[in-house]
Amino acid sequence: MLNADLTPYTVTRVRDLAALRDAVRAFRAKGLSVGFVPTMGALHAGHLALVEHAKSLCDVVVVSIFVNPKQFAPHEDFGRYPRQEDRDAALLATVGCDLVYLPEADLMYPDVFASTVHVDGPALTLEGEFRPQFFDGVATVVLKLFNQVQPDVAVFGEKDYQQLQVVKTFVRDLDLPVRVVGLATVREADGLALSSRNAYLSADERRTAARLIVELNTVAEVVRSGGDRAAALQTATENLRAAGFGPVDYITLRDAETLAEAGPDTRALRLLAAAWLGKTRLIDNIAI
Amino acid sequence: MLNADLTPYTVTRVRDLAALRDAVRAFRAKGLSVGFVPTMGALHAGHLALVEHAKSLCDVVVVSIFVNPKQFAPHEDFGRYPRQEDRDAALLATVGCDLVYLPEADLMYPDVFASTVHVDGPALTLEGEFRPQFFDGVATVVLKLFNQVQPDVAVFGEKDYQQLQVVKTFVRDLDLPVRVVGLATVREADGLALSSRNAYLSADERRTAARLIVELNTVAEVVRSGGDRAAALQTATENLRAAGFGPVDYITLRDAETLAEAGPDTRALRLLAAAWLGKTRLIDNIAI
Structure with a gap:
């Protein structure tokens, strides 16, 4: 599937919050429900399965692509994390994604940015021990994206199982009006989890x-x-x-x-x- | 005004999130805009001015009354903070409040609660120095209340000026779809700020x-x-x-x-x- 001819498909890309909100408002005005899949791009069949699942639950699906600097430590791979926007957009078009949101980092985190969503409980162990700032970064960006997109349903992969539990935790605690759905990990033929x-x-x-x-x-x-x-x-x-x-x-x-x-x-x-x-x-x- | 005969007025009270969301959904279904004034009760003319201002900006106004344990330190006055629900509800009816939301503490913060909204910047100084847990408590409860009520506009008094700036900061940072409005402090005849x-x-x-x-x-x-x-x-x-x-x-x-x-x-x-x-x-x- 990933190497099919993608030419016939296109998907609308928006880069700023106002354009995103206009597009979502237009969906809402038609009475359409909105699904959301947040990603860091470099999409593979695992991501596409999330989009397809969101599409099965909602009328339209918004996908964000944002390599979130707040969830990388200085020594981690933020700089070399793969970025391939055109390929990602073409792949998303093949699975019925309706809108790709590609925010700029300086619009997500302007110099005056001063807020953090912190989760204890399931965020304190495992990845939280080995990557101490990771889940604050994840929770903060996911809350931002939820408030920007305002979806009915958001779909996350169980590949990042702890992340899924952390998101469910702050969505419950902070009363966010979104349903969080986890989807089974997609694997290669030999069992390796796609990543x-x-x-x-x-x-x-x-x-x-x-x-x-x-x-x-x-x-x-x-x-x-x-x-x-x-x-x-x-x-x-x-x-x-x-x-x-x-x-x-x-x-x-x-x-x-x-x-x-x-x-x-x-x-x-x-x-x-x-x-x-x-x-x-x-x-x-x-x-x- | 505060001692007027309140008998002719009543205001609907709800105590759980499902009832709140049903009521707000009913407002929305009629195309009504929603204003919101969060309070800790013990209402005075300053609060009523906030409600009247919200009512001038929106079709309906929701007021929450919740003495938030997370913004009191152990040595502070959480236990003796004045609670007078019937009087508060009667006062709110006189200024056109459409709904009073009185959540229970164990529904706001169940045992598994694990999330905190933390603000740096304007929250670190002044009250933030003298009451170190105060603004985390304020930001967390206000974000919860915003997600519960989902208002178009929220009105805060300038009496708690730093709180107003902290709320504006996380609303901006976290992209909450709500307009935050500050209203001038209401004072007694001799100038004392109402509190x-x-x-x-x-x-x-x-x-x-x-x-x-x-x-x-x-x-x-x-x-x-x-x-x-x-x-x-x-x-x-x-x-x-x-x-x-x-x-x-x-x-x-x-x-x-x-x-x-x-x-x-x-x-x-x-x-x-x-x-x-x-x-x-x-x-x-x-x-x-």
Whole structure:
């Protein structure tokens, strides 16, 4: 699908808030419901599945493309994060996206910008430990985008499972009038979760990367059959290192909603992992 | 006005978010614009002026009454803050308020509540120094209330001038689709700014309290005539102490928008003060 001839399709692009609001107002005036998919661009089939799902829930779908500087630390990959607007817009046209919103960073964060949305609870652990400013940046930009687009429904991928829980948390806490929907992770044939950052992987690393979901599935099987959880997690870590992974930041069983450490009585479990492969940090997660 | 016979007037009260949203949806279905005045109750003529102003700008006006625990420190007056719902509702009916929203604290902040709106800039100084958790509490509850009511316009008093600037800041930063309007402070005959906390003052303190605006006006006159600002502020502080005030937390000239310390080139000036009178802390401010 990604390499199909895209010529017949176009999608309207807007770059400033006034134009966005005009366009959304025009949708509303026709009585159309509005779905929203926020992205950082570098779109792959996972993003397109989010758009298609939003389109199945709403009359029109708005997609934002914004590489949000507030969710990158100075040492992270903000500068080299892939940017490919024309290709992204062409792909979005193929899945029925009605409007692409491409805000400029200096309009999103003018010099006087002084506000932060901070989430405790599910944001404090895992990615929140390894990337301390990450979820403040995510929550602040997502709240801004929600207020800009004012959608009925917003669709997020479960690939970034913790992000999905953080968004659900502040949407609930701050009474935002939007329904947040999570969609299952889209995977390559060998199981690797689609990610814009997979583009950083060498051919060798790409082959090794698929080992991550293999190990997660193995742990899940042990948990489901009542086996030794700690031993399974330890083995998975060792297997990843032996396969060529660098440091495993975490591979851990959590409460699926709060992301607190799972105990024997935790009903809904989520298994989450983050690990380095060369200079690329991969994350993945599965339900149990 | 406050002691008039209120019997002929009533105003609808709602206590939960679903009922609020139903009522606002019914207004919207009729094509009515919605104004909003958030309060902590204990209403006085200053609040009623806000409602009347909102009513002049919008078709209907919603008033919330919620003594917000998040903007009180443990040692502050949350417990003894005056609560008088029936009287407040009767007063609101006399000025054309269409709906009173009285949310319960455990619905506003359930146990799992984990989100905070934090503002830097104008929130860091003055009240932000003396009451460190105050503006996080204000910003968080006002954002919640805005998302609950979804008004076109919200009206705030200039009595809490710094709060007004903080609200304007996060509304701008977070792209909230609401227009924030400030209204001039309503004063007693002797100039004392109306405040629910004036009820704490003894008869003696009440007479002394009027000295605050006298001193502010004197400083303003010196500034307007190009006199010695620092000397005027020092004299005002000494005069307040001599008149019977306790500690003067601040009396200071600021940039009217950013609340940064004013310099000789600051164009729009605001003079703000906070001072103790017995166990009551009074604040006031004026434009220059």
